[in-house]
Each structure stands twice: as C-alpha cells, then as structure tokens.
Amino acid sequence: MTLAEAQAGFIPSHLYQSGTHLIGGHWTPARSGALLDVHNPGTSEWLAQVPAGSAEDVEAAVRAAESALPSWRDTSPGVRAELIRNWAAKVDEYAAEVDLIESMDVGRPSWGPSQLAGILTYVAGQVDKVNGVSLPTHAPATLAMTVREPYGVVGIILPWNAPAPMFVHEVAPAIGAGNTVVLKPAEDAPLAPLVLARLAEEAGIPAGVINVVSGIGTEAGSALAAHPRIDRMTFTGSQTTGRAVMKACAANLTPLQLELGGKSPQLVFSDADLDQAVAGIVAGITLNTGQICAAGSRVVVEQSVHDQLVGKLATAFAAITIGRYDEPVHMGPLASARQLERVRDYIKLGIAEGARLVVGGAHPPVGVDNEHGYFVAPTLFAQVDPSMRIAQEEIFGPVLAVIAVADEAEAIAVANGTEYGLAACVWTRDIGRALRIATAVQAGQVHVNTSFPFGIIGAPFGGYKSSGFGRTMGADAVLDYTQIKVISIDAS
Incomplete structure (x- = not known):
C-alpha cells in the first residue's frame, strides 16, 4: 500500500503534502528542487517523496527559528504548556493514522495503542514547573537567585528506528522550555515526523517554532550539526555519525547530547x-x-x-x-x-x-x-x-x-x-x-x-561510556533544555 492509497482509504490527505518540508510555517520543497523516494521496507513499494534538503534549507530553517525565538521564549510557560496539550489532543485524534504511517515507513507491525499523546501531556505538565532557587549571601541587603532560560535554537537529528516517539520525546521538551527547533528526520523514515509537525501546526504552535528539514545525513544533517547559530544539539544514532556530529559541534562549542546505541x-x-x-x-x-x-x-x-x-x-x-x-x-x-x-x-x-x-x-x-x-x-x-x-x-x-x-x-x-x-x-x-x-x-x-x-513514567534515558552522554525522556526533560543564569542584586 502506497501512502497515496492509504490516504485515499484511511489517512486524511491534509496530514502529508508530498515533496514538502516545514520551514517557518511554510510547507515548501527543497531549495534545489531535489527529492528523495521513501519505500516500504516490507514490500519495497514506493510510499512518497520528501525534499532532499541541503545546507541552504538548513540555513533558511535556522533563520526562521531565530525569528520565532523572541516571541516564543517570552510566551508564558502556562500558554506553552497549553499549546503542547493541544498538540497532544491532535495526536490522539489521529493516533491510528500516525501509527499506520510510521508502520509503513519503518516496516514494523503496530505496537498497539499509541503512547505519543501521553508523552506530550506528561511533558506539558513539566513546562510551568521550571523553577530557580534563591541563594544565600554574605550581606543581608543582597538578593541572589538562579533562573533557567532556554538555549535558543536547538538542532535535533533523529534516527530511523522509532521516528514518531523520538520526535515527541525531543521536540516537546525543547519547545516547552522556550527554545525553537530545527529537526532533521532520518532519510529512511521521515514521514511520521513530518505528520507530527503538521499536527503541531494545527494545534496552534506558532510558525517557526518547529522546523523540519528532510534530507540525507551527509548534506542536511552535517549542515545542521555544523551550523554556527545552533545553540544546542541533540543526536541519536550510530557511534560513527555521533563522532562526526560531536566534531562539528566542537568547532562552535555547541552543547551536545548524544545517544549512541548499546550492546545490552x-x-x-x-x-x-x-x-x-x-x-x-x-x-x-x-x-x-x-x-x-x-x-x-x-x-x-x-x-x-x-x-x-x-x-x-x-x-x-x-x-x-x-x-x-x-x-x-x-x-x-x-x-x-x-x-x-x-x-x-x-x-x-x-x-x-x-x-x-x-x-x-x-x-x-x-x-x-x-x-x-x-x-x-x-x-x-x-x-x-x-x-x-x-x-x-x-x-x-x-x-x-x-x-x-x-x-x-x-x-x-x-x-x-x-x-x-x-x-x-x-x-x-x-x-x-x-x-x-x-x-x-x-x-x-x-x-x-x-x-x-x-x-x-519519568525514567531518564541515556548511557554510560560509548553509549553517549546526557539524558532524555525523564522528569527533568524540560530542564535539560535550559541553562542556568545567576542574578544578584545589591539593594543597599
């Protein structure tokens, strides 16, 4: 079954627009016009085409994320949380369709009732609970405190094995903390991330907050990891690619979270x-x-x-x-x-x-x-x-x-x-x-x-040694996408 056939019989056509990805609230083709074919691994049948994004597309997405950042960062945490809950409701409404799209894309049998809306709801509950602390001082007239602020523009590169869960696990905490996102899905399984981005848009999350650039790793992925205006980077995948991402981030001193597999x-x-x-x-x-x-x-x-x-x-x-x-x-x-x-x-x-x-x-x-x-x-x-x-x-x-x-x-x-x-x-x-x-x-x-x-529920996920560093999915998922600032005031 091709995606077109599935749309005709089950999947609403508005969920996926062939040959486009999301940049600054616009569903556009790659700047070069190049396309990638997506196939069902169970049948080798053609499913769809997605843009073959390049450094030019990544640059446009970063600019869009930068433009959206000030307004989104200053949006009340309560409003950001409510928008993520709206996103959860949309994902729940189309849960069967999202599951089918990912099953066709990855080739797996259905995993049963979707957990995606629950993940989003859980993250939404963290968003308005990001707290700083007051600090002791030597002088009674001095006030000191910590505040948590978003990094800015976050780059995310997803793997192909579980693209829908990974999308919500990474994107929701990042935007919940007040960051904006540029995400590259795996070229082997890009369809569910594009659909989830569409549902986020329909839920009212503003243009430019979530940008999705499809393309191959050596072009779009490399450009994203090496971009000098990415303020934090997240990568999940192989050790070989993880080392390349880390090297690219090192050139710009970009903070990085890596999950690089295991031999459990x-x-x-x-x-x-x-x-x-x-x-x-x-x-x-x-x-x-x-x-x-x-x-x-x-x-x-x-x-x-x-x-x-x-x-x-x-x-x-x-x-x-x-x-x-x-x-x-x-x-x-x-x-x-x-x-x-x-x-x-x-x-x-x-x-x-x-x-x-x-x-x-x-x-x-x-x-x-x-x-x-x-x-x-x-x-x-x-x-x-x-x-x-x-x-x-x-x-x-x-x-x-x-x-x-x-x-x-x-x-x-x-x-x-x-x-x-x-x-x-x-x-x-x-x-x-x-x-x-x-x-x-x-x-x-x-x-x-x-x-x-x-x-x-709430278990942080990540590894020791060459399995990477940093944690995702936990009760501190939103905090992990913030940085700490100290403010002191001499009131004397």
Missing part, C-alpha cells in the same frame, strides 16, 4: 525463573526487529543453566512469526536493504568466529516476500566467546549471543566488557545479588526481572 546484557542466574526470563529476552531482541538501541543482544548466563536456557530460547525463537506491517505477526522486516546486508554479514561473521548457530541464520526466512522485503529470521548463537565481534559490536537486528559464565563475578566482568553502557537486565530471585549487580554494571538503566520496560 541480559544476566541470567541459576535461581531465575527461566520461563519469565525467556519471555523477556525474546521480547527485548525481537521488538522492532531488534532495531532498538537498548535491545538485550547479549545473554550472560550461569553455566549450570546454559543448555536449558538455550533450549527454551530456541523454542521461543522458532515460534516468532514474521511478516509485513499490516499482518498479525510478531516481527516485521529490517528497515532497509543496507541494514539487511549488515545483519546478514554479522550472522556470517558469528559462524566464522566459531559460535554455534542454534536457530535462524543469514538465509531468508520461510513464508515471507524475500524478493521485495528486507526480512531476516530471529537468530540465536550459543557458545559465544565474549571477545567475538557478535558479542562486542552493535548489530541492530534480531541476533542474540549467549555467553556462559561460571559465577557472579565473571558475569559482571562480561557485562561490562564492551565499550557500551546503555542498559542491562538481571534475572534472579536473590535480591542481594540483584542489588550488587545493579550497582556494579556500567549502564544508564538496570532492570531486575523485567526486560527494558519502556513504559516507566
């Missing part, structure tokens, strides 16, 4: 409820076809239950159904031909490194359109050495590496033995062990007897 461990001990652990592990690696930065892609298991756990995982993997976004399946395709090739190459590498392939593999799975879609079977490796590349590098696909360890100390060493530190799970009935490991594991989030519960 699932630590399973002999006293764990293995059925509960298996359900959580399988869900954690097959959600979005493993294209989740926090996906639990390493199972670090006590040797005494290794074989039993591998057997249960193999059975569970074999039961995973695969298909298009519009089919009642557990798992969809990978997002692109490039990503499919990457995942298949890692599977071949795991075999070459000497790991034991239990289920799955690089061959196309049975029962799907292998000619047109980017499908791969959930793949399980056992007898994995911690030094193998499939145990060290982020694959970003449904590939699970099982590593046997002798005891708790070795489990912690293996868990911490990669350059990443985004998330971890611990499966044990021993609360003392759970607390010891939660303290010892180098990760931004540690979950006990549950698999990466994205439904936590």
Whole structure:
C-alpha cells in the first residue's frame, strides 16, 4: 500500500503534502528542487517523496527559528504548556493514522495503542514547573537567585528506528522550555515526523517554532550539526555519525547530547525463573526487529543453566512469526536493504568466529516476500566467546549471543566488557545479588526481572561510556533544555 492509497482509504490527505518540508510555517520543497523516494521496507513499494534538503534549507530553517525565538521564549510557560496539550489532543485524534504511517515507513507491525499523546501531556505538565532557587549571601541587603532560560535554537537529528516517539520525546521538551527547533528526520523514515509537525501546526504552535528539514545525513544533517547559530544539539544514532556530529559541534562549542546505541546484557542466574526470563529476552531482541538501541543482544548466563536456557530460547525463537506491517505477526522486516546486508554479514561473521548457530541464520526466512522485503529470521548463537565481534559490536537486528559464565563475578566482568553502557537486565530471585549487580554494571538503566520496560513514567534515558552522554525522556526533560543564569542584586 502506497501512502497515496492509504490516504485515499484511511489517512486524511491534509496530514502529508508530498515533496514538502516545514520551514517557518511554510510547507515548501527543497531549495534545489531535489527529492528523495521513501519505500516500504516490507514490500519495497514506493510510499512518497520528501525534499532532499541541503545546507541552504538548513540555513533558511535556522533563520526562521531565530525569528520565532523572541516571541516564543517570552510566551508564558502556562500558554506553552497549553499549546503542547493541544498538540497532544491532535495526536490522539489521529493516533491510528500516525501509527499506520510510521508502520509503513519503518516496516514494523503496530505496537498497539499509541503512547505519543501521553508523552506530550506528561511533558506539558513539566513546562510551568521550571523553577530557580534563591541563594544565600554574605550581606543581608543582597538578593541572589538562579533562573533557567532556554538555549535558543536547538538542532535535533533523529534516527530511523522509532521516528514518531523520538520526535515527541525531543521536540516537546525543547519547545516547552522556550527554545525553537530545527529537526532533521532520518532519510529512511521521515514521514511520521513530518505528520507530527503538521499536527503541531494545527494545534496552534506558532510558525517557526518547529522546523523540519528532510534530507540525507551527509548534506542536511552535517549542515545542521555544523551550523554556527545552533545553540544546542541533540543526536541519536550510530557511534560513527555521533563522532562526526560531536566534531562539528566542537568547532562552535555547541552543547551536545548524544545517544549512541548499546550492546545490552541480559544476566541470567541459576535461581531465575527461566520461563519469565525467556519471555523477556525474546521480547527485548525481537521488538522492532531488534532495531532498538537498548535491545538485550547479549545473554550472560550461569553455566549450570546454559543448555536449558538455550533450549527454551530456541523454542521461543522458532515460534516468532514474521511478516509485513499490516499482518498479525510478531516481527516485521529490517528497515532497509543496507541494514539487511549488515545483519546478514554479522550472522556470517558469528559462524566464522566459531559460535554455534542454534536457530535462524543469514538465509531468508520461510513464508515471507524475500524478493521485495528486507526480512531476516530471529537468530540465536550459543557458545559465544565474549571477545567475538557478535558479542562486542552493535548489530541492530534480531541476533542474540549467549555467553556462559561460571559465577557472579565473571558475569559482571562480561557485562561490562564492551565499550557500551546503555542498559542491562538481571534475572534472579536473590535480591542481594540483584542489588550488587545493579550497582556494579556500567549502564544508564538496570532492570531486575523485567526486560527494558519502556513504559516507566519519568525514567531518564541515556548511557554510560560509548553509549553517549546526557539524558532524555525523564522528569527533568524540560530542564535539560535550559541553562542556568545567576542574578544578584545589591539593594543597599
């Protein structure tokens, strides 16, 4: 189903205008007139065209954001909060349509009831609660205080794996704090961000507050990161691109928040409820076809239950159904031909490194359109050495590496033995062990007897080590888009 066909049958045509992006309240083509084709990764069918923005488009968007900034910054926090609540109501009104657009764009089956409006409502509740503090002074006639102010124009570069949630998680706190935004969605999945920007516009958020420039990373993305008038930058994506963004920001001393993925461990001990652990592990690696930065892609298991756990995982993997976004399946395709090739190459590498392939593999799975879609079977490796590349590098696909360890100390060493530190799970009935490991594991989030519960309300998200720095999504999300100023007054 193309987007045009979906619009004719289900999606209102006003939500998306082909070939345009949003700059200063105007839906315009790229300055060059160049276009990018967007395809459904489950069928390779053409969905739509978006502008191939360049540095010229980014410059126009930055100017628009600068023009809108003074008025938006000085708008009452109560009014900004109400406008974000209006945006939430619009998103809720069109929740099914937004979900369908993202499902077609990314290729994933529906995740169920949308959380987008709830995210926006939660952020709106923070906006009018941004407080400073009074400071002690040496002189009784001196008053001192802190105030929080927006940075100014915020640049945001989104990944392709979950564009709609990422859009609201980043844009809402930024504009809630009084900043204006220039955002570049991933060229592989730009449609949901453009639709969400349209709904923000319809909710009454003023022109120029949210600007969306579509285009490829090496052109529009590079221009945004390197722009000297961007006052704060946020990037989510690969380490390689993250380093390039950081280098570009360094030239202008632009404050930066990075989220760069992970190789998250699932630590399973002999006293764990293995059925509960298996359900959580399988869900954690097959959600979005493993294209989740926090996906639990390493199972670090006590040797005494290794074989039993591998057997249960193999059975569970074999039961995973695969298909298009519009089919009642557990798992969809990978997002692109490039990503499919990457995942298949890692599977071949795991075999070459000497790991034991239990289920799955690089061959196309049975029962799907292998000619047109980017499908791969959930793949399980056992007898994995911690030094193998499939145990060290982020694959970003449904590939699970099982590593046997002798005891708790070795489990912690293996868990911490990669350059990443985004998330971890611990499966044990021993609360003392759970607390010891939660303290010892180098990760931004540690979950006990549950698999990466994205439904936590107000949990800050981000990582240690090469997984990046800074946090998003938490109770301080709006505060994170402010800077602190000290004001003192000598009243004598």
